Amino acid sequence: MWAAAAGRATKMLERNFSSILRPTKGMDLKIKRGFCSKSQEGSKQKPEGEGHSTFKVPGHKPSEWEKKVLMWSGRFKKVDDIPETVSFELLDAAQNKLRVKISYLMIALTVLGCIVMVIEGKRAVGRHESLTTQNMERKARWREDIAQSASAKP
Numbered sequence: 001m002w003a004a005a006a007g008r009a010t011k012m013l014e015r016n017f018s019s020i021l022r023p024t025k026g027m028d029l030k031i032k033r034g035f036c037s038k039s040q041e042g043s044k045q046k047p048e049g050e051g052h053s054t055f056k057v058p059g060h061k062p063s064e065w066e067k068k069v070l071m072w073s074g075r076f077k078k079v080d081d082i083p084e085t086v087s088f089e090l091l092d093a094a095q096n097k098l099r100v101k102i103s104y105l106m107i108a109l110t111v112l113g114c115i116v117m118v119i120e121g122k123r124a125v126g127r128h129e130s131l132t133t134q135n136m137e138r139k140a141r142w143r144e145d146i147a148q149s150a151s152a153k154p
Contacts, residue, residue, distance in 0.1 A: 059085025066091055073097040 062070065067082050073094035076082050124130070 060088055060091060061085055062091065069098055070094045073101075 061084065062082065067079050070076050070082055070086070070091070071079060074097070075090070075094050
């Protein structure tokens with residue numbers, strides 16, 4: 001009984017899935033990569049002698065702001081030295097260099113601000129000022145104002 005049921009199940013599976021597992025005529029058995037959109041035969045590069053290279057980066061005409069970025073980054077000394085078209089890589093490198101210079105400037109300003117605050121804090125200690133005394137004085141004034149407004153009401 002069990003053998004007959006197993007035999008029928010095997011035949012049914014073989015009938016349904018054998019067509020999927022068995023390669024059909026004319027089927028290409030090459031392994032295809034999921035992210036590759038080019039065929040395997042078309043991946044051969046053209047010889048160097050044919051026309052211009054397909055890997056040439058197109059030129060970009062820089063705007064006035066981009067010209068200033070190129071100048072500030074130290075790539076060019078004057079605006080007149082900047083060519084009509086520049087590559088995207090050159091512009092990107094200039095922007096990165098300027099970004100680094102700005103971050104260094106922000107670091108220096110932060111350190112300078114910290115030093116100024118330390119000096120001001122030491123001066124306040126010399127004058128016997130602290131945040132605690134300032135808060136107590138402010139709250140005392142508020143209490144006086146509340147007391148005066150309460151006594152002024154009939």
